[in-house]
Amino acid sequence: MQRLRTFLEQHSDNPALINVIDGLMVACKDIAHRIQLGAAAGVLGSAEQENVQGECQKKLDVISNDILKDVLAAQPAVKGMASEEEELPVAANSAGSLLVLFDPLDGSSNIDINVTVGTIFSILPAREGADAASESAYLQPGNAQLAAGYVLYGPSTILVLTLGNGVYSFTLDPRIGEFVLQREQIRIAADTKEFAINMSNQRFWLQPMQTYVGDLLQGEEGPLGKRYNMRWIASMVAEIHRIMTRGGIFMYPYDNREPNKPGKLRLMYEGNPMSFLVQQAGGKASTAFNDIMDIQPQGIHERVSVVMGSANEVETVERYHQ
Numbered sequence: 034m035q036r037l038r039t040f041l042e043q044h045s046d047n048p049a050l051i052n053v054i055d056g057l058m059v060a061c062k063d064i065a066h067r068i069q070l071g072a073a074a075g076v077l078g079s080a081e082q083e084n085v086q087g088e089c090q091k092k093l094d095v096i097s098n099d100i101l102k103d104v105l106a107a108q109p110a111v112k113g114m115a116s117e118e119e120e121l122p123v124a125a126n127s128a129g130s131l132l133v134l135f136d137p138l139d140g141s142s143n144i145d146i147n148v149t150v151g152t153i154f155s156i157l158p159a160r161e162g163a164d165a166a167s168e169s170a171y172l173q174p175g176n177a178q179l180a181a182g183y184v185l186y187g188p189s190t191i192l193v194l195t196l197g198n199g200v201y202s203f204t205l206d207p208r209i210g211e212f213v214l215q216r217e218q219i220r221i222a223a224d225t226k227e228f229a230i231n232m233s234n235q236r237f238w239l240q241p242m243q244t245y246v247g248d249l250l251q252g253e254e255g256p257l258g259k260r261y262n263m264r265w266i267a268s269m270v271a272e273i274h275r276i277m278t279r280g281g282i283f284m285y286p287y288d289n290r291e292p293n294k295p296g297k298l299r300l301m302y303e304g305n306p307m308s309f310l311v312q313q314a315g316g317k318a319s320t321a322f323n324d325i326m327d328i329q330p331q332g333i334h335e336r337v338s339v340v341m342g343s344a345n346e347v348e349t350v351e352r353y354h355q
């Protein structure tokens with residue numbers, strides 16, 4: 034049995050990074066505990082306020098955000114943070130060398146129905162002299178990430194992490210309060226017969242996406258020549274975890290409901306960290322046109338079109354868009 038801290042010390046020579054990931058997991062254990070208590074701790078339901086995205090916040094969105102902010106601000110290595118639930122970046126320690134970006138609670142619409150949610154994080158280097166209270170410090174492409182991961186709060190609590198050298202998963206053992214190593218060098222199969230997309234948006238997609246999904250639905254009688262299965266959990270963490278476990282393709286593509294936005298999901302704390310994990314596991318992460326991690330962000334809350342998972346299937350989607 035290998036504990037997370039020991040693993041980090043063996044796989045990284047950056048003490049700042051090790052301490053920050055350790056700190057993140059202190060926060061995530063607290064979040065996991067509150068999710069488990071649920072209604073008994075009064076954490077379900079709406080917070081009766083909106084975030085910067087104009088989305089109605091759940092109580093647990095706010096609670097998780099506050100826990101992460103408090104724990105990370107106490108880490109000397111954290112120079113600043115950006116969160117889905119904060120309009121502006123939050124400066125922390127001026128001598129810090131790292132920036133942490135996070136979606137404190139992903140899949141919020143699942144909280145009240147007791148279905149899987151998660152936390153997603155991305156760690157970027159803080160440039161020399163950068164102002165961590167200013168957005169410009171954070172606007173680095175996904176390829177600059179030092180580490181990324183998610184914590185899934187499901188039947189068990191699982192951390193899936195990359196430090197840029199493969200993907201590893203850890204299960205929280207509540208008997209000892211520690212994350213212990215579970216899977217090493219996770220690989221996503223190149224081919225799949227399982228897709229995930231919110232079909233209710235079909236009429237809003239670009240024509241190539243409508244054609245591709247139409248062909249998927251034709252199964253073995255269509256041009257793709259195989260029968261597909263479909264899943265939609267409405268929690269990106271849960272979908273990506275399924276793909277980490279048995280392959281698949283996850284899509285939240287551009288749609289014209291809000292034509293000026295490139296997609297629903299957020300680039301810097303959903304698209305980029307998940308892309309880093311998927312790519313490190315041998316999969317692909319694309320906008321349907323380009324690699325997500327090549328995008329030069331223009332804002333911390335920027336949106337992105339997402340097509341990720343099994344490499345050959347993602348390449349098929351890209352071909353439909355050429």
Ligand SMILES: O=P(O)(O)OC[C@H]1O[C@](O)(COP(=O)(O)O)[C@@H](O)[C@@H]1O
Nearest residue numbers: 136138139140141142231267268269
């Ligand atoms: O409700 P929809 O449109 O299917 O969207 C589901 C998607 O939205 C998200 O819940 C967005 O994340 P948040 O809950 O952090 O806003 C993704 O996890 C999920 O894939």
Ligand SMILES: [Mg+2]
Nearest residue numbers: 136138139140
């Ligand atoms: Mg999210």
Ligand SMILES: [Mg+2]
Nearest residue numbers: 117136138139
């Ligand atoms: Mg969220």
